[in-house]
Amino acid sequence: MDSPIGIFDSGVGGTSIWKEIVQLMPNEHTLYLADNKHAPYGEKDKDAIVQRCINNTELLLENRCKLIVVACNTATTNAIDYLRKSYKVPFIGIEPAIKPAALQTKTKKVGVLATKGTLASSLFNNTAKLHASGIEVLEKEGTGLVELIEAGKTLSKETEQLLASYVNPMVDEGIDCLVLGCTHYPYLLPSLKKILPPHIKIIDSGEAVARQTKAVLLQGNLMAATQNRGVVHRFYTNKGLDVLRGFLEGSDVTIAHLDF
Incomplete structure (x- = not known):
């Protein structure tokens, strides 16, 4: 299935998870949301965190993501239960190891x-x-x-x-x-x-999250084709491109600004 894996975080931190996912599954397309404008999530109350997660999830689903990785410990611990109850797409969460x-x-x-x-x-x-x-x-x-x-x-x-x-x-x-x-x-x-x-x-938790992502994709018969040519990795940030570019230096990705 050639739909992308969706990933979101309050900023650049989730790129550490993205790198593990791409290394383990090089044929998968990805779409990453860096919600830098609202970072850090760790200082917000639960309702505000859940609302940001809903917003990010809706945007990823609009872009046909087949699975969503909540690449943020704070978002996972505060919102993953709500997301799983509210949407049919599989969610992979991050929690301290x-x-x-x-x-x-x-x-x-x-x-x-x-x-x-x-x-x-x-x-x-x-x-x-x-x-x-x-x-x-x-x-x-x-x-x-x-x-x-x-x-x-x-x-x-x-x-x-x-x-x-x-x-x-x-x-x-x-x-x-x-x-x-x-x-x-x-x-x-x-x-x-x-x-x-x-x-x-x-x-x-990075390597374990990548393994779990692959396991869920396999279980749902959602993996991309074995020889998937022209793999696309898209990154969107709602605040400044330079820092995100720095963390992705050397990676074949497209980075753009998006208001969300």
């Missing part, structure tokens, strides 16, 4: 760096209770990190110092796994690897 961290920790202490909206959600708390029994989960809001990444300051000294102020106290508490609970945060890996001791494992 508590389960693999709980399985891998030896110190029984796991750190989670996420947005306020994710940490406050019932889905996050239910996931932590389900998979982290007997594990101490240290939560930290990454306030300001999304804004710095959206401003193109991913590798700046300012970002590194702010990041260190969030993760170092968790290191001092004895964590041996750090879960990245926001799709923007994988872009902080170079700084995290400088800050964190080498024994601490960094865990994000």
Whole structure:
């Protein structure tokens, strides 16, 4: 089926998920919405987050998307249940990788760096209770990190110092796994690897999300043709093209401004 996979995020963070999807399924068309104008979602209340997700979903469905990846932890934890009840298209959500961290920790202490909206959600708390029994989960809001990444300051000294102020106290508490609970945060890996001791494992959801996307497409007989020539990857942003271009440098994509 040659309809595109739809992906949306509050900004550029979901491009980390997009890259995993394209690597795993190179024959699939994609359509990505970067809702930069309304970033970050993590500082909004639940009703506002759900409304943005409805808006993004409607636009993707207008463009015939066969499956939608909610490439944002905050959007997933606050809106995925509503979206699945309201639309027939399959949805793939993103949530912090508590389960693999709980399985891998030896110190029984796991750190989670996420947005306020994710940490406050019932889905996050239910996931932590389900998979982290007997594990101490240290939560930290990454306030300001999304804004710095959206401003193109991913590798700046300012970002590194702010990041260190969030993760170092968790290191001092004895964590041996750090879960990245926001799709923007994988872009902080170079700084995290400088800050964190080498024994601490960094865990994000990107590869698992790509595998789940493929599994759902196969189950629904929705995969693109094996030899799909002329694969198209379209990106739309409602605020500034330059930062998005920077995160997609070297990729064969089209990027355009769209009011939504």
